Amino acid sequence: MWVWFFKLGSPKWFYELSGKWLPWLIGAMVIFMTVGVVWGLVFLPPDYQQGFTSRILIVHVAVAGTSLAFFPLMFVAGTITLVWRMKLADMVAKHAAILGAWFSFITLATGSLWGSVMWGTWWEWTDSRLVSMLFQLFLLLGVISLRSALEDSDAAAKACALLSIVGCINVVIIKYSVEWWNTLHQVSSPVTTDASSPNGPEFWIATLIMIVAVYLFLSVSLILSTRNEILERERKAQWVQDLVLKS
Amino acid sequence: MSSAAPTTSSNFDTDKIMLTARELFCARDDRVLFKNLNFDLPEGQVLQVQGSNGSGKTTLMRILCGLNDSYEGSIKWYGQEIEDQAASFFSSLLYIGHRVGVSKVLTPVENLRWSCSLKQAVSDEQIMAALKEVGLRGFEESPCYTLSAGQQQRVSLARLIISPASLWVLDEPFTTLDTKGVALLENILQRQAHEGGSVMVTTHHSLSIPELTVLSLG
Amino acid sequence: MTEKQTTTSAAFFATLKRDLLIAFKKKNDIVNPFMFFIIVVSLFPIGISPESDRLTEIAAGVIWISVLLASMLSMDNLYRSDFEDGSLEQLLLSPHPLFFLVLAKNISHWLVSGLPVVLVSPLLAYMLALPEEAYGTLVLSLLLGTPIMSLVGSIAVALTVGLGSRGLILAVITLPMSVPVLIFGTLAVQSTLNSQSPLGYLSLMLVMLSVSVSLAPLASAAALRISVN
Numbered sequence: 149m150w151v152w153f154f155k156l157g158s159p160k161w162f163y164e165l166s167g168k169w170l171p172w173l174i175g176a177m178v179i180f181m182t183v184g185v186v187w188g189l190v191f192l193p194p195d196y197q198q199g200f201t202s203r204i205l206i207v208h209v210a211v212a213g214t215s216l217a218f219f220p221l222m223f224v225a226g227t228i229t230l231v232w233r234m235k236l237a238d239m240v241a242k243h244a245a246i247l248g249a250w251f252s253f254i255t256l257a258t259g260s261l262w263g264s265v266m267w268g269t270w271w272e273w274t275d276s277r278l279v280s281m282l283f284q285l286f287l288l289l290g291v292i293s294l295r296s297a298l299e300d301s302d303a304a305a306k307a308c309a310l311l312s313i314v315g316c317i318n319v320v321i322i323k324y325s326v327e328w329w330n331t332l333h334q335v336s337s338p339v340t341t342d343a344s345s346p347n348g349p350e351f352w353i354a355t356l357i358m359i360v361a362v363y364l365f366l367s368v369s370l371i372l373s374t375r376n377e378i379l380e381r382e383r384k385a386q387w388v389q390d391l392v393l394k395s
Numbered sequence: 396m397s398s399a400a401p402t403t404s405s406n407f408d409t410d411k412i413m414l415t416a417r418e419l420f421c422a423r424d425d426r427v428l429f430k431n432l433n434f435d436l437p438e439g440q441v442l443q444v445q446g447s448n449g450s451g452k453t454t455l456m457r458i459l460c461g462l463n464d465s466y467e468g469s470i471k472w473y474g475q476e477i478e479d480q481a482a483s484f485f486s487s488l489l490y491i492g493h494r495v496g497v498s499k500v501l502t503p504v505e506n507l508r509w510s511c512s513l514k515q516a517v518s519d520e521q522i523m524a525a526l527k528e529v530g531l532r533g534f535e536e537s538p539c540y541t542l543s544a545g546q547q548q549r550v551s552l553a554r555l556i557i558s559p560a561s562l563w564v565l566d567e568p569f570t571t572l573d574t575k576g577v578a579l580l581e582n583i584l585q586r587q588a589h590e591g592g593s594v595m596v597t598t599h600h601s602l603s604i605p606e607l608t609v610l611s612l613g
Numbered sequence: 614m615t616e617k618q619t620t621t622s623a624a625f626f627a628t629l630k631r632d633l634l635i636a637f638k639k640k641n642d643i644v645n646p647f648m649f650f651i652i653v654v655s656l657f658p659i660g661i662s663p664e665s666d667r668l669t670e671i672a673a674g675v676i677w678i679s680v681l682l683a684s685m686l687s688m689d690n691l692y693r694s695d696f697e698d699g700s701l702e703q704l705l706l707s708p709h710p711l712f713f714l715v716l717a718k719n720i721s722h723w724l725v726s727g728l729p730v731v732l733v734s735p736l737l738a739y740m741l742a743l744p745e746e747a748y749g750t751l752v753l754s755l756l757l758g759t760p761i762m763s764l765v766g767s768i769a770v771a772l773t774v775g776l777g778s779r780g781l782i783l784a785v786i787t788l789p790m791s792v793p794v795l796i797f798g799t800l801a802v803q804s805t806l807n808s809q810s811p812l813g814y815l816s817l818m819l820v821m822l823s824v825s826v827s828l829a830p831l832a833s834a835a836a837l838r839i840s841v842n
Contacts, residue, residue, distance in 0.1 A: 307772045496699035
């Protein structure tokens with residue numbers, strides 16, 4: 149009986165609950181985003197060493213930090229899908245993979261933009277963070293393409309859940325092995341391990357605000373896309389039809 | 396949607412009931428295949444599952460075998476949950492699906508040696524005798540890609556003869572068989588029922604087996 | 614009737630034997646990936662440089678990447694025909710733990726696709742001007758690395774076995790996962806070339822192999838159940 153509750157009750161419950169949270173989350177996101185962008189990118193004095201490029205770094209660090217959350221999130225969602233068969237977890241996982249791929253891509257883009265100014269090159273294999281982010285992007289694209297290849301949504305949910313779990317373990321192994329690989333090849337690395345050490349405390353506060361803003365952005369977009377997915381998948385359910393009729 | 400078989404369980408001792416299915420519900424991509432499906436399968440009975448194309452016969456068979464788990468409801472094996480006694484259930488179960496499980500590269504003997512040894516020890520004499528009974532004498536050592544579809548089906552039928560499994564789940568086993576083959580399979584099914592085993596079978600043939608009950612889907 | 618039931622080890626060996634038998638009857642499936650491996654390796658000197666100094670530098674990487682590509686090609690056969698003829702369903706319905714049956718299939722696959730590549734690698738290493746002292750390390754690293762790839766790749770193959778047209782999805786899923794093996798395999802050879810001990814890397818690969826042996830068949834088994842569902 150409780151399986152039924154889980155399967156059918158959850159999406160509705162989530163839809164209603166998230167509907168109440170959304171305005172607050174969006175409000176907080178707007179505030180943090182505005183403060184972060186206006187203060188960090190406009191008013192904060194340019195770093196004495198890095199100049200204006202330190203502003204790219206604020207965005208880059210915030211997005212990169214957030215990108216690391218996707219595989220753990222998908223690991224948890226995948227476990228829930230496989231063990232408790234909650235449909236909601238799969239809906240979240242589906243959009244987490246897509247958002248994660250975008251975040252990884254933006255991390256790589258801002259990272260190489262920053263690198264083009266600081267290191268004089270758009271791509272640097274000796275930076276282990278860039279390399280492992282690249283492979284995280286590949287793994288996420290693998291999950292996305294597996295889902296689009298499987299027609300049956302139930303099979304796709306379970307298959308992607310399993311692949312996300314395997315992928316999460318793999319990302320951790322890749323991260324450490326790439327770091328190791330890197331320390332051995334660091335003959336002429338232009339990368340200092342702590343790239344932003346010469347920055348003042350204001351810079352860190354700005355970055356911190358930006359990180360919170362990006363996390364809020366991530367939550368809001370994940371919730372919005374999950375809500376759409378719920379309406380799409382539960383379109384035959386009574387409450388969705390009532391909802392559509394009401395609006 | 397579906398009508399349960401007219402099995403009055405009072406006729407049977409409850410511990411003689413092999414499979415009990417209650418309130419089975421299965422939907423595939425928003426389409427309900429069956430709901431509220433109830434039936435009992437006692438020892439010594441052949442249960443024929445009938446229904447039009449797309450009524451979920453194959454899905455039901457796969458659900459009973461544990462190959463498909465997207466359903467609601469309960470299926471019990473001698474009154475207990477299948478998960479609690481998986482090893483005993485799977486060693487008593489023999490399933491032949493649309494894809495009969497015969498590798499085209501191997502010979503009938505090699506195929507049977509492997510597929511039988513997944514469940515129980517089997518000797519070459521048993522395999523030879525079974526192949527002879529299903530009319531494949533002389534084909535024992537030819538690769539299965541040289542055999543016709545009906546002959547490959549007969550290879551899988553040989554497993555029925557060898558197997559001591561008490562529950563057979565057969566999905567459309569008659570499709571490629573000729574008249575002689577149909578008679579042979581009916582004979583084998585009847586023997587299983589006489590020995591106290593049970594069979595779930597989907598087919599559009601009308602079977603001439605006294606122990607037959609019919610379950611209609613859709 | 615249960616007293617006649619086979620032991621798990623009997624079922625394990627029956628499956629191993631059957632898969633080897635199938636492999637020997639379908640020689641193309643073994644020979645083609647092997648030929649592919651040798652041809653890809655032979656293309657590198659033509660595409661990059663025939664000078665032995667430059668070849669020495671890239672030899673280990675070239676051999677390792679070619680092994681990855683070849684093993685991916687051969688993986689395709691692992692569950693495919695069993696899925697199509699229904700043998701996979703029989704495997705899933707066995708009373709024995711699927712872990713061991715999947716492991717048997719993986720071992721048999723490695724014996725016919727991984728091992729030949731390992732055995733021929735010194736010859737290719739010679740053609741790529743890899744110094745002799747590194748042969749041993751190369752063979753050992755491949756001996757440890759190829760089964761890891763078979764085991765991990767098996768998960769992706771199991772997930773995609775039901776797909777009608779798979780195209781390159783198997784490659785997209787598996788290749789990124791092989792990064793750690795590639796790193797440690799090539800580092801082991803490099804360190805021998807720099808006259809350092811490769812033992813650290815090899816033992817790391819041994820650890821990875823034991824973790825893969827104990828976990829990957831579980832994931833493959835789960836993936837097969839999902840695909841057959």
